[in-house]
Amino acid sequence: MPDPDQTPARRGRPGYDRDQILEIAVQMFIEQGYEATSVASLAARLGLSKSALYHHFVSKEALLEVALDEALGGLEGVLKDAGDGSARDRLEQVLRGAVLVLVDRLAYVTLLLRVRGNSDVERAALDRRRAFDREVTELVQAAQAEGTVRADVDPSVATRLLFGMVNSIVEWYRPSGGEGGAELARDVLAVALDGLAPAGR
Known part of the structure; x- marks a missing residue:
C-alpha cells in the first residue's frame, strides 16, 4: 500500500x-x-x-436563480412554520425566523436585497419578495384587529419599517461578533414589537 x-x-x-x-x-x-x-x-x-x-x-443565470432561491426559500419557510397561535405570536415567529435565516444565509440574503429586476430571474425573485411582504402585512392587520398591535400605523408601512430594520442587518452584522442569531433576533423583537405595542401594554 x-x-x-x-x-x-x-x-x-x-x-x-x-x-x-x-x-x-x-x-x-x-x-x-x-x-x-x-x-x-x-x-x-x-x-x-x-x-x-x-x-x-x-449558466450564470442558473447560479443566480439557485442563490436567490436559497434566501427566498428560507423566508417563505418561516411563514409556513409560523404556527396557529395569535396573529401577534405568528408575527413574532416570522420576525425571529427572518433574522435567523438572514444570519444563517447572510450572503444569499445580501444578494437578494441587491436585486433590481434587470432579468427574468431577478423579476421572479422580486415577485416572491412582494408576496412575502403581503403575507406579513396581512399578519400585521390581523394583529391590529385582535388588539395586540397598535392600529394607528398603516400595516404596509409597519411591514416596511419592520423589514427595513431586519434587512439593515446585512450591512453591519458579522458572524464573528458578540451576538449570535438567537440573541440578535431577541433584540430585534424587543425594539420592533415594543414600538408597535398598543398604548397601555
Whole structure:
C-alpha cells in the first residue's frame, strides 16, 4: 500500500462541489455586481475551465436563480412554520425566523436585497419578495384587529419599517461578533414589537 504522502495529486477539476461553487459565485456577485461578474472571471477565481463550471451550472443565470432561491426559500419557510397561535405570536415567529435565516444565509440574503429586476430571474425573485411582504402585512392587520398591535400605523408601512430594520442587518452584522442569531433576533423583537405595542401594554 503506497504511502499517502507519496500519492500523486489527482488530475482534473479541483475539488469543488456544487455548493462551494455557489458560495464563491455569490461572494463575487456581491463584491463585483452580478452584471459585472463574467463566467470567465468566476471560472478563473475557482481555477476551473468554463466547461467544468458548466458541468455544475448551465449558466450564470442558473447560479443566480439557485442563490436567490436559497434566501427566498428560507423566508417563505418561516411563514409556513409560523404556527396557529395569535396573529401577534405568528408575527413574532416570522420576525425571529427572518433574522435567523438572514444570519444563517447572510450572503444569499445580501444578494437578494441587491436585486433590481434587470432579468427574468431577478423579476421572479422580486415577485416572491412582494408576496412575502403581503403575507406579513396581512399578519400585521390581523394583529391590529385582535388588539395586540397598535392600529394607528398603516400595516404596509409597519411591514416596511419592520423589514427595513431586519434587512439593515446585512450591512453591519458579522458572524464573528458578540451576538449570535438567537440573541440578535431577541433584540430585534424587543425594539420592533415594543414600538408597535398598543398604548397601555
